[in-house]
Amino acid sequence: xxxxxxxxxxxxxxxxxxxxxxxxxxxxxxxxxxxxxxxxxxxxxxxxxxxxxxxxxxxxxxxxxxxxxxxxxxxxxxxxxxxxxxxxxxxxxxxxxxxxxxxxxxxxxxxxxxxxxxxxxxxxxxxxxxxxxxxxxxxxxxxxxxxxxxxxxxxxxxxxxxxxxxxxxxxxxxxxxxxxxxxxxxxxxxxxxxxxxxxxxxxxxxxxxxxxxxxxxxxxxxxxxxxxxxxxxxxxxxxxxxxxxxxxxxxxxxxxxxxxxxxxxxxxxxxxxxxxxxxxxxxxxxxxxxxxxxxxxxxxxxxxxxxxxxxxxxxxxxxxxxxxxxxxxxxxxxxxxxxxxxxxxxxxxxxxxxxxxxxxxxxxxxxxxxxxxxxxxxxxxxxxxxxxxxxxxxxxxxxxxxxxxxxxxxxxxxxxxxxxxxxxxxxxxxxxxxxxxxxxxxxxxxxxxxxxxxxxxxxxxxxxxxxxxxxxxxxxxxxxxxxxxxxxxxxxxxxxxxxxxxxxxxxxxxxxxxxxxxxxxxxxxxxxxxxxxxxxxxxxxxxxxx
Amino acid sequence: xxxxxxxxxxxxxxxxxxxxxxxxxxxxxxxxxxxxxxxxxxxxxxxxxxxxxxxxxxxxxxxxxxxxxxx
Ligand code: SF4
Numbered sequence: 042x043x044x045x046x047x048x049x050x051x052x053x054x055x056x057x058x059x060x061x062x063x064x065x066x067x068x069x070x071x072x073x074x075x076x077x078x079x080x081x082x083x084x085x086x087x088x089x090x091x092x093x094x095x096x097x098x099x100x101x102x103x104x105x106x107x108x109x110x111x112x113x114x115x116x117x118x119x120x121x122x123x124x125x126x127x128x129x130x131x132x133x134x135x136x137x138x139x140x141x142x143x144x145x146x147x148x149x150x151x152x153x154x155x156x157x158x159x160x161x162x163x164x165x166x167x168x169x170x171x172x173x174x175x176x177x178x179x180x181x182x183x184x185x186x187x188x189x190x191x192x193x194x195x196x197x198x199x200x201x202x203x204x205x206x207x208x209x210x211x212x213x214x215x216x217x218x219x220x221x222x223x224x225x226x227x228x229x230x231x232x233x234x235x236x237x238x239x240x241x242x243x244x245x246x247x248x249x250x251x252x253x254x255x256x257x258x259x260x261x262x263x264x265x266x267x268x269x270x271x272x273x274x275x276x277x278x279x280x281x282x283x284x285x286x287x288x289x290x291x292x293x294x295x296x297x298x299x300x301x302x303x304x305x306x307x308x309x310x311x312x313x314x315x316x317x318x319x320x321x322x323x324x325x326x327x328x329x330x331x332x333x334x335x336x337x338x339x340x341x342x343x344x345x346x347x348x349x350x351x352x353x354x355x356x357x358x359x360x361x362x363x364x365x366x367x368x369x370x371x372x373x374x375x376x377x378x379x380x381x382x383x384x385x386x387x388x389x390x391x392x393x394x395x396x397x398x399x400x401x402x403x404x405x406x407x408x409x410x411x412x413x414x415x416x417x418x419x420x421x422x423x424x425x426x427x428x429x430x431x432x433x434x435x436x437x438x439x440x441x442x443x444x445x446x447x448x449x450x451x452x453x454x455x456x457x458x459x460x461x462x463x464x465x466x467x468x469x470x471x472x473x474x475x476x477x478x479x480x481x482x483x484x485x486x487x488x489x490x491x492x493x494x495x496x497x498x499x500x501x502x503x504x505x506x507x508x509x510x511x512x513x514x515x516x517x518x519x520x521x522x523x524x525x526x527x528x529x530x531x532x533x534x535x536x537x538x539x540x541x542x543x544x545x546x547x548x549x550x551x552x553x554x555x556x557x558x559x560x561x562x563x564x565x566x567x568x569x570x571x572x573x574x575x576x577x578x579x580x581x582x583x584x585x586x587x
Numbered sequence: 588x589x590x591x592x593x594x595x596x597x598x599x600x601x602x603x604x605x606x607x608x609x610x611x612x613x614x615x616x617x618x619x620x621x622x623x624x625x626x627x628x629x630x631x632x633x634x635x636x637x638x639x640x641x642x643x644x645x646x647x648x649x650x651x652x653x654x655x656x657x658x
Contacts, residue, residue, distance in 0.1 A: 085623055086616040105613050137634040143623050151619075238627075242634075250643060270639040298647040587623075
């Protein structure tokens with residue numbers, strides 16, 4: 042009897058110790074059971090994860106509270122003080138993409154940062170914070186100028202619109218007097234990541250007027266925003282492109298019809314390695330500048346252009362530093378989804394203060410991780426490179442894949458496309474480099490830019506020491522579907538483990554997140570013969586989630 | 588002095604109370620639940636019912652204004 046009592050006491054002691062350790066440090070990775078936290082179907086949490094005292098408090102204070110607070114203060118900062126929240130509320134009431142996707146922003150953080158701890162959590166969250174801040178800056182500028190909401194005509198005159206795939210750098214010469222806001226970066230691109238329900242309305246709208254359902258859903262959705270009259274009237278003139286592919290040309294035709302405003306079409310050439318094409322592209326940039334001068338009456342300012350290009354080069358140099366650490370050490374703290382989204386957003390948007398502020402913070406964390414040899418992903422089993430066009434409704438698959446299988450997505454194609462700085466030593470060099478940067482646009486350089494570029498995968502795989510490929514398989518991307526077989530052959534010939542991830546860019550109805558997970562699960566069990574790190578993450582239903 | 592101390596004490600308790608309430612909202616994902624079950628359906632209904640211009644009624648003109656830059 043007494044023996045049993047002492048055993049029980051010991052048992053209690055152990056339990057208390059383990060509870061205390063869980064409270065202070067959080068559970069070890071394999072015991073977390075993150076899948077048990079979900080409310081069925083919704084992706085909501087029964088309760089948010091307890092990450093240990095320090096990390097939970099960091100998440101609560103420096104991510105949740107901090108970002109909710111800044112989501113209000115940024116609206117005031119970029120919306121003209123106290124008028125900002127009123128303007129914002131009117132915008133929410135008028136535009137679906139704004140109201141429905143702005144509010145669940147913190148859940149977007151949650152999904153991307155699940156299971157993360159320490160420096161990795163901090164560095165990744167700063168990337169998210171920067172994207173939210175830049176998003177607020179952009180939509181507050183739209184709303185201030187928006188003639189649908191009775192916006193200021195002076196601000197309207199000084200705001201240019203452009204396709205999200207036209208690099209913001211084209212407008213640097215006017216950044217001291219005017220601003221440029223991409224048409225689709227927030228209404229389409231950002232909303233897909235934050236709340237995937239929104240974009241479905243726009244895809245359906247495109248098909249509702251008799252357009253076929255088989256083109257790329259990105260192009261359909263970008264047209265659908267106009268068809269549903271959900272675009273603020275914030276600009277006197279617009280610059281469009283054919284980016285990434287023919288579907289976008291169709292979108293531009295519809296946009297031109299529905300905007301009925303002066304439009305400059307600046308298509309990026311497909312075969313951009315040709316020096317003659319390069320020359321043509323450089324001249325086209327100059328023509329675009331002439332168009333802007335004529336439409337706005339504002340003169341081209343070369344000094345302003347050089348200033349911003351040099352600042353952009355600073356961003357690129359830090360990006361190279363990050364790649365260096367990611368490629369050659371285990372101490373890179375930024376997770377796959379933060380790396381991918383921040384980089385594509387920043388490199389496409391161009392020079393903005395928030396990227397510099399964020400890079401300064403991240404640099405400190407990066408240096409600390411390298412100096413102190415902090416591995417934020419200690420259970421990495423495979424170093425993964427993600428290639429081709431990514432699923433926007435499941436950009437956080439990398440977070441799931443690490444938590445469930447130890448698949449650590451080190452780098453992705455979209456991060457790598459703008460692998461260059463821009464010379465500013467002479468006007469001609471600058472223009473040539475700007476043309477190249479413009480040509481290396483999202484999905485163009487590697488996805489539909491020719492065999493040589495799409496097969497750059499092998500070089501980057503080696504450079505980043507990756508042993509596995511997550512091969513995105515956009516089912517409605519005609520260009521990438523055309524090279525499917527070639528990749529299959531190469532993977533076999535090179536003996537590379539590659540998981541094909543089917544998806545339909547923004548449209549979760551074609552391939553759901555849970556189908557994507559089951560494909561990865563099948564590969565990991567049947568081909569790799571591995572056991573999951575957290576079995577509760579193998580199967581769960583988040584079909585109605587954001 | 589005493590009044591100041593009392594005010595500070597009340598402020599302290601108010602702030603602590605608010606902080607604890609916010610932590611409960613955070614931990615039990617009450618913000619997510621309120622947005623998912625309440626705000627989003629409400630807003631979505633509102634957007635569905637909104638009157639919108641019919642884009643097909645617009646005439647597609649390509650001749651005005653004139654902006655050619657091919658010289
Ligand atoms: S996913 Fe493919 S089809 Fe769609 S825009 Fe990109 S390159 Fe074009």
